[in-house]
Amino acid sequence: MRFRHPDGTTVHLGYCSNVHQAEDLDGVVSQLAEYTEPVRQRLDADRLGVGLWLARDVVTELVADERALGQLRDELALRGLETVTLNAFPYAGFHREVVKKDVYLPDWADEARLRYTLDCARVLAALLPDDAERGSVSTLPLAWREPWPAERADAARHALDRLTAGLATIEVETGRRIRVGFEPEPGCVVETTAQAVRHLGGLDPDRLGVCLDACHLAVGFEEPSAALDRLARAGLPIVKLQASCAVEATGPADPAARAALRRLAEPRFLHQTRTPRGAESLSGVPVASPAAGCEPSTDLPGADAPVLGTDDLGEALEGGLPTTSGPWRTHFHAPLHADPEPPLRTTAGHLTDVLAGLLGGPTALCDHIEVETYTWSVLPEPPTDLPGGIAAELAWARDRLTGLGLKEDPS
Template sequence: MKVNTGHLTYCTNIHAGKNWSEDFEALKLNFPVIKRSVSADQSFGLGLRLSNEASLELMHAEPFAKFKQWLTENDAYVFTMNGFPYGEFHHTVVKEDVHTPDWTTNDRKEYTLRLFKILLSILPEGMDGGISTSPLSYRHWFKTTETLKQAKETATRNMIEVILELASVYQETGKVLHLDVEPEPDGILETGREFIDWFENDLLVLAIPEFEKTFGMPAEQAEASIKKHLCLCYDVCHFAIGYENHAAVLAELKEKHIQVGKIQISAALKANLNRPADEMETIKETFKTFNEPTYLHQVVALKKNGELLRYPDLPQALDDFNNPDAKQWRAHFHVPISIKEIGLLSSTQDDISEVLDLQKSNPFTSHMEVETYTWEVLPEQLKLPITQSISNELNWVINKLA
C-alpha cells in the first residue's frame, strides 16, 4: 500500500508452502482478510516470496496468468520479493541451510534471474522492483582466510552477472530492478561496515570493468549503473543485533551514494543482564522458550568493555549464559514488532522506531516490508491468528509513519 514515504507490505515468507500451488492457496486464504484490515480503500502490495520450486512452476503460462488475474481482482500488486530462502522455509530444519545454495553457485544465480523475470512481468508501471538476497554465503562454511576470500570473489562475480542483466533490462525497458543484499549474523557480509567495505573494495573493483566492456560506458557511468542495480536490504533486526548506529550507517550510505533498496521491518529479542540472581534465572528460562530447532538464532552479547561476543546459535549462548563480561544479549529471533516487553525480555522495537523516524524525516527508500516469519515457532503466549498478527504488525507501522 502507498504510505507517505513509499510502499508498505508484508513478506509472504510467513505463509508455509512447499510449492506454488500451496503458496497461492495461502495467499487466497489470508490476503483478502489482511487487506480489509489495513488497506480496504486502496491497492495493497505484496512482498512475494517464492522458493526455487515455486518459481519454476510460476514460469508456466497458465499458473502465471491465473496469478496476474488474481492480483487484478484483489487490487494487489507486487513490487518487492524475498529471494533469500531458496528451498522450503517451514516445517523443516532450516538453520544455516537458509544460505544453500549460496552465491558461489550457478543455482543461486539462475534462481535469482528467474525471480527477476517474474517480477518484471508483474511490476506496475512507474515503480522500481527489488529482490532481497543472501549476503553471499554463510561465513562458518569457510575455515581459512583464503577459502573465505575465494568464496567472496566467486559470489561477487555471480552477483555481477545478475546486475549486468538488470542494467540491460533498464536500457531496453526503462524499468529499474535492483538486487538488495541483506547482511545478517554470520553471513559473509554481517554488518553495515562489512557491506560498505565489500561494495567499495570488491564489488565496484570487479564490476566497473565488466560494465565498461559490456555497455561501452565510462567508469563513472558504470559506477552509477552498479549503484542503481545493487542495493542494501536494511533488515532492522539484523542491524539491531549488531548494536549498529542506524543514523551513522544510513548517513555513510547517503554520502557514498549507495542505495537502500528495502527496509525489512523486523525485531530481535534483547535482555539486560545486570539483574539480581533470581531475575537472571528467569531471563535464562525465558530465552530457552525461544530455543526452537527450525531457524538459526544467533546471539550477540555486548561486553562491559564495549566489545561484542558472537554465538552462532542460541544453545551455545545459553551454555555461556553466566559469562560475567556480558551486560546485554540480543538474539536473532524475529519477534512481533508490535510487542515491546516479553516478561523480563524485550524486543528491539526502539530500533525500528528510530529507523522509521529517519525514513519519515528524510526518506531513503520507497520499499518497506514487515518480515516477522516466525509465527509458527513463537512461544504460545505470543501467538495470535495469522491474519490478525500480520494486520497488527502493519497497522503498527502505519501509525508510526503517520
C-alpha cells in the same frame, strides 16, 4: 499500502509472505486468499502490498509458463494486492522442521544462486504494478562466513558482475528496473554495514544495494544514524527495508530472562545472539572461542565497541556469552506491535529510529518497506489469528510512517 513522502516519493509498505508455508504455485495462490486478503480487509485498506517469497520450483514454473504468471498477477489484482518486492533469500524448504544454516544455500559462489535471483527479477518485472517506479529483490549477504576461501569470494564477485548485466538486460527487455539488495546478517560474510561497504562498495548503485533488516542491525548493536551515514557515504543505496524487531534481554543473568529465552531457543531457525564486548574479561565466565562461533567484531561504529556472539541462542544460554558485559540481543523476529514474555523486550525503539533516519528527513532514502516476521509459527504460543497479528504489525508500521509526516496514498 502506499504512502506519499513530503518529497513526493511513493513509499510502499507490505508484509513478507515467507511467514506462510507454500512451495508450489497452488499454495502461493491459496495463501493469498487464506491470509493476505484477510489482512487487507482487517486494515480496511483498498490495496495491500505483499512481498512474495517464491521458492525455486515456483519461480521455475512462472518463468516457463506465461499463463501461470498471468494467473498469479490476476489473483493479486482480484484480491486488492500488489507486489513491488520479492524475498529471494530462502531458496527452498524454509518451513522444514530444521532450517538453521541451510537457509544460506546456495550462496553467491554457486551458479544456482545467480540463476534463481535473475529468474526472480524476471518474475517481478511481470508482476509490478504499471505505475510502480521499480522493483526490488532481497538476497543473502553473499554466504555464511565459513568456509569462505578466496576462490569462492572471487566467484561471488564475478557473479555480481553477471547479476548487474542480467538486470540491465531485463530492464531493456521489459522496461522495468529491478534492484537487488544484499541483506547483512549476523554470522555471514557481510554481517555489518561496515562489511557491506567493504564487500559491496563499488557496485552499480542503479542495480545493486543493501536490503537493511532492522532486526539484524539491532542484534549487531549498530546505531541507526551511524549505519545509515556509513552506507550513504559509500554510495550504497538502501534498496529495501525489512521492518523487524529483535528480542532483547537487558539482564541476561536474570533467571526469569533466561527461562523466557529458553522458550525461544527452538529447533527450526537460527537465532544468532550478540552482546557488547566489555566487562566479560572480568566476569569469570568462559567465553566461547571463535571456532565455536563467538568471534568479536570490530566493524561496529567505533572499534572500541565490538560485540561478542554465538551462532545460536542455545549456545549463548549454555555459557557461550558472558552475562555481565551488557544486554543480549537475539535474532528472533518478534512481532512489531507486541511485547514478548517479561522481562524480555523487543528492539522496537531501534526500528523506530531506523524509520526516522530513512524517512524522517527532507528526502526519502528508501521506498520499499516489508514487515518480515516469519517466526509466528515458532513463538512459544503461536497465534490463533495470524491475519489479525500481521494486520496489527502493519498498523504499527503505518502509524510510525504517518507520524513521520508521510500521507496514506489511496491511488
